[in-house]
Amino acid sequence: MSVFTAPTFKLIGNSMILGTLEVLAEAYTLAEKSGIDAENVHNLVQGEYPTSTQTSSTIAYSDKIAHDKFDGSVGFAIDGGIKDASHIRRLTAEFNSPMPAIDVAHQHLLTARAIHQSKKQQGKTEFETLDWSGIVAGTRVAAGLDGLDSKKACRLPRLTA
Secondary structure (H helix, E strand, O other): OOOOOHHHHHHHHHHHHHHHHHHHHHHHHHHHHHOOOHHHHHHHHHHHOOOOOOOHHHHHHHHHHHOOOOEHHHOOEHHHHHHHHHHHHHHHHHOOOOOHHHHHHHHHHHHHHHHHHHHHHOOOOOOOOEEHHHHHHHHHHHOOOOOOOHHHOOOOOOOOO
């Protein structure tokens, strides 16, 4: 690998983490909407990914989402995630290599940051900086739930055809 491709290689790695975060956020949101406890989903994630260096970040992010642990001062701040997502999206355009999961993740990161900033202005946030696992706020709000507080989740009746 050359010094010229190293930054692209790093962004490819970060795209895998971000894509995983997006899927976790969507799965947790569906679980909340359907009345499945977040702890059950977290146990599922732990069972699907045996503990190893490669999967420990997935399990750690699952734990953050399951328990609303979105403190960016002890994780990866959402602004860094938005920056990486923007760079990844630029690369996908430059090389005509679409990554739709990253496009959606970018939108959810922006939504999460906007929600956090609004709560911060109202003095209603627990932490100064939002972790990028707060991406779940974007999927929760799209599903009609509270973005950053899963305890406010309400199970809605199923729609029938």
